[in-house]
Amino acid sequence: MAGARARDSLRRSVGALTVTALLGAAVAFSAGLTWSSSAAPSARSSAGAVPSLAHSQSTLIRPIPSPARTILPTPRTSPTPMPPGEAVGAPGIAITTRPESDGSFLVSEVITLPAPTTEAVLRPPSIGDAGTRFKQLLPTAMQVEVSAGGQALAVPNGSVRSEVMLRWDSPTQQLRLRYRLTQVSVASQPAKAGRTVAALGSLLDRMPADLPVKVVVTGRTVLSLTCPQLPLARLSCGAGAAPKFWTLRSIPFDRSQVLVQYDRPARP
DSSP: OOHHHHHHHHHHHHHHHHHHHHHHHHHHHHHHHHHHHHHHHHHHHHHHHHHHHHHHHHHHHSOOOOOOOOOOOOOOOOOSSOOTTOOOOOSEEEEEEETTTTTTTEEEEEEEEEEEEEEEEOOOOOOOOGGGGGGOOOOOEEEEEEEETEEOOOOOOOSSSOEEEEEEEEEEEEEEEEEEESSSSEOOOOSOEEEEEEEEOOOOOSTTTOOOOEEEEEEETTTEEOOTOOOOGOOOOOETTEEEESSSSEEGGGOOOOOEEEEOOOOO
């Protein structure tokens, strides 16, 4: 009897568990259906929102037309390229010279102008303030050769006795001068026979006062190089020894006169 009751109780427990499991499955299935049905409209809503968002972004990034403006071309300062090895450096004048037996000087000037231009003015150096005897001289440049940016220029009669204006076609900063400078030397007094002093300066005119100038004087008989227009402390501006002297520092164009003391070379 007791065994029958135990079996009956076991059947009821198993039945209860089975019912509980079935009810749980039904609830889960019903919840799944509810989530799927609620999620589908949401997905459809998101999908429908994409075109709207794209349209909104398209509206935001559409470029706004800027006011019309005129762009001017950059001016060309040098229509023709410089030849190799003629790169423009800092503005300045480099003078190289040497004395000849007749008292003249052979001079070479390499000039970098402050800005490209199509003209320059030449004139004999002013040396009257170098001393009383220099005032009696009439400096003259002979056998003058000039090139501007590599283009050879003709100098009337090949000489510069007074102001000469030169013009050329293409703007350039590079000038080269070669010439023989006469009437710039006087005998040094008191000194031995043949001892001479010459006053020199650039052939170029109308340059900025602070344009730097460097001078090199060559020759076995050269004795000294001084800058009489500089302050007393810088009067002895030359360095070196025969056969080459040079200015220790660049000197400003408006005070670039130099005095060269030398023994006049013997005639060949």
